Amino acid sequence: MPTFVYMTRCDGCGHCVDICPSDIMHIDKVTRRAYNIEPNMCWECYSCVKACPMNAIDVRGYADFAPLGHSVRVKRDEEKGVIAWRIKFRNGEKDMELLAPITTKPWGTCIPKLANVQAPTQEMRNSQLLYNEPKYIRFDDGDIHTLESNGLKMKAGVYY
């Protein structure tokens, strides 16, 4: 199910070219719009679909198993911190909408400012622990934090 671009909606901003892990989203030399240069190599990660600010990229189902036209479209709203999906089954009747948070803290606020951190000592360098490891997995105040220790429960199934 490779991605394809609605050429009339693409404005050639290059976000998909930038984000594609397979480097197969390119800018067409004639029309200056994005296109998938090698659909066989697309592994449908949806990165470009989510990154496209114009919603100009869609994923095509192959005709052998999606003959009646299903649709899986997504809209990632970074400013609200959520991702919304709309899944239409190929029978044309089931139309599902999903919404999930993708961040609970503003973007960029949780990037460690390594330049401001003190350099590690030789003892820390020789240790097996990685940067900030005892602090971040919170061994230092008791034990590893788990769902139980935080009073949370794992719910069964998909619970949107």
Place this chain on the structure above:
Amino acid sequence: MMTTNPFSELSALISADIMQGYIILMFILVVLGTVLDMMHKKSATYFFENAKKQKKAAKRTVDGGEKIGLLVKTVASEVITSSEFCYTPRRISHLLTMYGFIIFVVTTAMMIFGADTSSGTVPMLWHIGALMLAVGGYWFWFFIRVDVAAEGIKWYQLRRADMFVVSLLAMSTFGLIWSYLQSGGVSGWDMAFFVLFIASSTFLFSTVLWSKFAHMFFKPAAAFQKRVTKADGSRENLPPDYDLSDPAVQAKFPDIPEYMGKNPSYMGLGIKRETPRHY
């Protein structure tokens, strides 16, 4: 220079009838080019087929009155203020180019068809239009347009996609230089730039079939169609824009209040914090 009608001096060399004939010819070429473009790319067929498909997927019908409202909103937002561009510099550059082009073309026609230019307002507008066109266009060409280097193309290598913007830039630049040389009394050179000005404008208006000139006609139609799909609930199969503080949305998707609170805060620009220039 700014308040002088550059075409009045030209009328000693070229008769007004020829100039008027040229304007009419260019108008016909644009209409013809747009119609051929529509037939060749089958864009109108695609547009109406797509509209039919969206209508089938609609959740409610949009009546005539609502459609007129949507049309007014499209004109006020997408057409007049180019609101479809989410990158602000590109939007400003598009507005400069668009209004510059409209002012330039309208004032050119006015001056050639004998409008009163004694007050100097129309020639002034002609020069301002050309300047706006040049500023917006060069800004776009050098700083905003699609990163052509990523595809191994140097900035000066022209492709078919560049026909429209390059001929627009050439027309406004040569027009301004011609007007400047003419007001400075540089004979010979002013005619050379006049020839370049006419050549570039002829190229611009006669290549509608191959360039993106026709976008000014079909983009508003596409923007209107996009608004209709939003209003009728088909939304091109896209999910809706949720208001996260809406209790109904929170009841439908309990993860939102659980992880983000009742009034989720603004999360910043995310991926849009940087322009995509890493490839």
